Amino acid sequence: MDISVVIPLYNEAESLPELTDWIRRVMHANNFNYEIILVDDGSTDSSWNIITELKKSHDQISGIKFRRNYGKSAALNVGFAAAQGEVVITMDADLQDSPDEIPELYDRVKNQGADLVSGWKQKRYDPPSKTIPTKLFNAVTRKVSGIHNLHDFNCGLKAYKKDVVKTIEVYGEMHRYIPVIAKWAGFSNIQEQVVQHYPRKYGKTKFGPGRFIKGFLDLMSIVFVGKFGKRPMHFFGPVGVLSFIIGFFITIYLIADKLISIANGTVYRNVTDQPLFYLSLLAIMIGTQLFLTGFIAELVSRNSSERNKYHIERVI
Template sequence: MRSNSFSYEIIFIDDGSTDNSWKTIESLSLNDENVKGIRFNRNYGKSQALHAGFLKASGDVVITMDADLQDNPEEIPELYRMITQEDYQLVSGWKKKRYDNVLTKNIPSKIFNAAARKTSGVQLHDFNCGLKAYKQEVIKNIDVYGEMHRYIPVLAKNAGFYRITEKEVKHQARKYGKTKFGINRFIYGFLDLISIWFLSKFGRRPMHLFGSLGVLMFIIGFISAGWIGFSKLYKLYHHQPNTLVALNPWFYIALTVMIIGTQFFLAGFLGELILRSKRDKERYLIRKTTANI
């Protein structure tokens, strides 16, 4: 940072660590006013850490980086240049050559990224790379929650920031600590992908989806009920033996789809009500911050 004459701040997010990380951050902060820290009361996850950091960040260009030393800080000047001179709003790192386990991380990551590209329309090779650069307007206008840190480029696109690109970055083998990545995160990632696809398509109009499905169910139900009534009248007119309605399978089809249709309508109404409610409470508890933040 100094060799490139950047004015800067470094914000460490201590996500509930149980070692001496916070003491180190406080010590660095006392010796350098550019170093700041936020300490969570417990481990809340990467999305909440990014959310807290984004709220406090004041720079025109904001760069995120994981603390496991697998990202190279020497990528920063080029990321900064791409934001300021090429006028991109978001630049995502692409770890083309990775030093992770092939079976447990590399192959699932490729499948996940392919599905994310297809679903979101954002053409990035590595959605989950922690090394990213943003214009300040991007981080101040997106809401990173749950486990949505994987999809920040998609959140940015949904918010109207379309100048998104990627940069191939160096990836280094992990020297310290152990990765928390497991098959459960792979599964959760795809569930989150479905969620963000739904939110991007129907997040502002949930009744359009659930109402349409409800109407479809009711149409099927009314047709089924109409068929039952028509068949009974037909048999009565032709003096044919007439069975009880309860013995007709179409009766249960009509009843079931009408109930499902009602549930879809209720889901749509609840979605509209939730959409109009405002979330004012933060999703994490900050235990302490350094004095200069």
């Protein structure tokens, strides 16, 4: 099979017939062998009924329905597991992504060797309350992840090599960082394609301002797990030891200063009366806790069933 189109959706009943017809026209015009996987993320409208009717008349369409709303990341993860195409295309169900972009996305993955091609909505039809935070979010993500050639990490329109979607795991709010996850998994050929963005035709957006806070927290999680997931002591250990050493030497200084003052017959206040004493005590406690955290995390990591799971590209 050439292409799997994975579409997560939540309360998008109005747009589904038009979207699937549009995809089918593009696929037939390019003679693609394809499938469309519609993942209903616990919709409360008639989305599932529409999917059921579409399935009756189109064998290429399949549907997956969640019992409740789990989020876009969960829908994508399940869709990736079900996809059989050599190239996997994801897009939103709100008709703001254009299926006309599929042939070029497919060509860049299949024939030009890209592991992942992310869409860039260079001209957006969203209000400033959405576009300004998005620009800030993308700038921070580029800086932290080291993927400097992407302008829009969160664009729903993406193309993946099959190996990518079968290797990565998407959960929480991690769908915003799929290029970062792919990079940490060893897929380095990550490209960008300028794509058309259309105004929303039906319904309203399902995302609120709280998604940016969750997004930054998830970015920190990805960076930490990607760098230190199999060696947590390398993160906690140095910071803990440094904090402990600082606290220890401050304590030695205070004690030595006290002893010198006694030897010289100088009236001197108690060590415990000085703010530096409590600072040193705090540094020692924090250092000890961080070191023990790294030690425990190392034990957990070494006893995990995933401890020796590595992504192998090929064997000859």
